[in-house]
Amino acid sequence: MSASTLTDALVMVAVVALVLVRQFRPQQITHDRRWWLIPAVLVFFALRQHGLLDAHHRTESVALIAAELLTGLAVGAAWAWTTKVWTEPDGSAWARGTKATAAVWVLGIGIRLGVAGIAALAGVKLGSGALLLALAASLLVRSGVLVWRAGRIQPSYGVFAPGSPEPAWKDPV
Incomplete structure (x- = not known):
């Protein structure tokens, strides 16, 4: 096992x-522009390999790399859509994985094992670079969708869902 492969395995x-x-x-969803940083690092590690393609x-x-990438994109999207997203009274957006999210992880691992x-x-030598690219795609899509979802939800304070009855109490005016 080369040092590069060992490094990739440890990073993964x-x-x-x-x-x-x-x-x-x-986990609080922040709207800073760094949500793409970990996927970018993974892409760097994947592309620095000389044996990404079997000669x-x-x-x-x-x-097969395309299949890995498509799997990564699909798993990332499913992961993001099965994650619970809500706002706190201070307006901050939060997310937490659900049981369905865990099922998406298991399914994604199964598909990757199949690939x-x-x-x-x-007889194709598929190195760790393909897996790093797929993981980067999953994280990028998941993060992007969660940031987008968080931006679309309304703060939970003082807002009543459409069709819900107004509270019995009234604030003094």
């Missing part, structure tokens, strides 16, 4: 561990 494990731990705890199976490896299995059966 660290990012997945960080994401999984943070996913099921309430003997270029077409097949491109197709890796297809690569192995076809």
Whole structure:
């Protein structure tokens, strides 16, 4: 195992561990412009590899990387849409993964294992770069959709849902 592959594996494990731990705890959604930073670092690590494409199976490896990327995009979108998003009385937006989010993770891992299995059966060497790109795509889409969703919800203070009865109490005017 080369130092590059070991570094990629450690980066991947660290990012997945960080994401999984943070996913099921309430986490404030900030509107800063850094939500793309971790995906950018993952893309950097993926593209710095010289063996991203199998030299003997270029077409097949491109197709498998495309499948990984599409899986990453789909998992990221599903992950974001199964995440509970709400506002606190101070107007801050928060998110937390649900049981459906965990199911999306399991399904995504299963699909990625299937892609890796297809690569192995076809004799295509699919390095860790493809997985890093897919993880970057998942994180990028998830973060982008959550920031977008958070921007669309209204603060929960002083706002009543359409069709809900007004409270029995009235503030003095």
